[in-house]
Amino acid sequence: MTLQTASSSTSLAPANPWALVPPLGNLDAYISAVNRLPLLTADEEQTFARRLKEDNDVDAAGRLVLSHLRLVVSISRQYLGYGLPHGDLIQEGNVGLMKAVKRFDPDQGVRLVSYAMHWIKAEIHEYILKNWRMVKVATTKAQRKLFFNLRSMKQGFKADAALDDAATHRDTLSDHEIDMVAEQLNVKREEVIEMETRLSGGDVLLDPAPSDDGEQAFGPIAYLSDASHEPTAMIEHEQRDRLASDGIATALEGLDDRSRRIVEERWLKVNDDGSGGMTLHELAAVYGVSAERIRQIEVAAMKKMKKALAEYA
Template identity: 35%
Template sequence: MHLKDQSDRKVADFPKELPNILEPEIEEDAEESEANLPVPSDLDLVQRYIREANRFSLLTPEEEKALTTLFHETGDRETGSHLVTSNLRLVIKIALEFQKYWMKNLLDLIQEGNIGLMHAIRKFDPYRGIKLSYYASFWIKAYILKFIMDNWKLVKIGTTQSQRKLFYNLKREKEKLRSQGFEPGPKLLAEVLNVREEEVVEMDQRLGAWELSLDAPLKDGSDEYHKNFLPATEPQVEEMLADAELKNLFRRKLGEFRTELNDKELDILDLRLLAEKPMTLQEIGARHHISRERVRQIEDRLIKRLRQYLKNEIADWEDYRTPMGD
C-alpha cells in the first residue's frame, strides 16, 4: 500500500481538509474578548471533538452505496464531505487503539487518520463489493502508523535496536511468562529479551503513559465511555507496528536481493514464493524447460539464500516474525 495517491482521476472540488468542527460559532455582536476565555485542555478538546463527531449520522448501507457511487462518478464536493463526516467516528475508534504509542495529543492521531480517511474516499471503488468503512480502515491505520513511525525520534521510542525489541516484544513476553507461571518483573524480562533492566522499566513506563482511561466518561454525567469507541476485535497494535516496519524493510532488502538473481530464480521468487496464487513446480519447469525436481531444488536454495541475506542485512531480523515462515 502506497501512501502517495496514485489515482489519475482528479477531484478538484473535493475538500483538501475537514471543516474545523471544534471551531466555535461566534456571534458578530459578541463583546466578550477571546483573551478572557479559558484555554481548554487537550482532554477537553478530545472530548469536545468526540461529541461533535457524534452529531453526524452514520450512513445506512443504501445511503453509503448511493453516495460513494455518486462521488466516484462525479467527484461532487458536498457528497465527499458527507462521506467524510459520517465516518469520523471510525477514525476516532482507530486513533484510540494507537493512543498509547503517541505520547502527546490524541488529536494528532485523529488528524492523521482523517487524512487517511479522505485519501480512502478518493480512491474507493464502489463497484468492488466491499464496505467503505472496511476499505478506509486500512488507509486510516496506514496514515496513523506512518505518523507514529515518522515521529519516533520525537517520542523517543524505537531509536535503538534494544528499544525496538522492547517496543515490539515487551507486552508479548509479559503474557508468555505469566502463562508459564512466572512474574514478569523487569529483571526477568531483561534477561529474556537480552536488554538492560533500566531499559525495560523505561519502556514499560512509556507504553503505559498518556493513555486516556477507557472507563472514563466522555463528560461528567455522560453514559458514553471512551471504550465504547473501541472495536470488539482488532489485531494487536504492537503486531501492526512491527509488521509495518518489517514489511517496509523487507521490501527494500528484497529489491536489493533481486539484483543478484538470474531469470530462473526471479521467476521462482515472483511466481512461487511471493505470488498470491503460486504457479506449480510443473508450470515453472515448463517455462524454463527444466524438471519439477530441478525447480524444487532451485527454490529450496533460493529460500536459504534469502534468509541468510536478510539475517546478514538486518541485525535484529530474528527478533521479528519473518515473511518466509520462520
C-alpha cells in the first residue's frame, strides 16, 4: 500500500494505518515490510502531528510511528555487538519511538526523525544496561558514557598501534590511554579503570545447577554466605554476650570477697602494658598465704562460678 498525498486531512490516513504492517512470521520479513512503508513529507508530518496534539487522533499517531519504523531498525543495528537479540532491540526502540511521537511538538520547527532519535537510543540503552549482564554494570551518567564508548575507543587505540605487536595484542588500556579516555569523555581516571574491569569480567552463578551426574557444582554461594546472620548463630551469639556480661557479674556476686578478688585479679584484669593480672605468688604475698593455697581458692571459686553460670543460662 502506498501513501496518497491529498489536500484534505481525512485522505491522509487509511481507516486502519496499522494494517500497513501485516502479521509476519520472522524478523527478516518484518524488516523488509517496514522498509517498504512510505515516508511522510514535511507537510504530511505536520498535519498528522497537529491532529494528534489537538484532537488526540490515534490514527494520526499510527501513521507517524509507522513511517519511522525503518529508523528504529537502522539505529538498532548499531547495537548488535552487545550480543542481545536484534528483535528485542527493535522492540525497545519502537517503544522509544512511540514515546517520541506522543511528546512531539509540531510547533518547534524540527522534523520528527531528529526528535525521535534521542528517545529510540535512550530506550535501547536502558534495555542493554538491564540485560547485558545479570548485574547492572552502569548506573551513573559517567558510567553510562563509558559503557557505550569504551569498547569502540579501545578498538581505535589498537588500530592506531597496529605496527606495535605488543600494543596490538594487549587487551588492557595503558596508563596513557586511560588518561586519554578520561579526558575525551570528561570522566575520572578511576571510573575508566573500574568500567574496564567490569567489561572484562563475566557472570558467575552464585548457586550453579547440578551437573549431569547429579552432583551439586561448587559455586561462590558456598563461601559467600554470611553465617553470622543465621538465626541460630545470632541467638547463640546473643547468649554468649549475655553470659560474658550479666552472667559473670551474677556469678561473681555469689563469691566471698577474697575469692572474688582472686578471680578478678587473675582473669578479669589487664595491665596497661597488655599483660595479664597478678600471679599466684603475688596474691600469696598480699594475703600472707602460700601460692598453693591461692590456687586452691581459685579452683573452688571457678567451680562455684561455673555452676552459677549454668543456672543462669
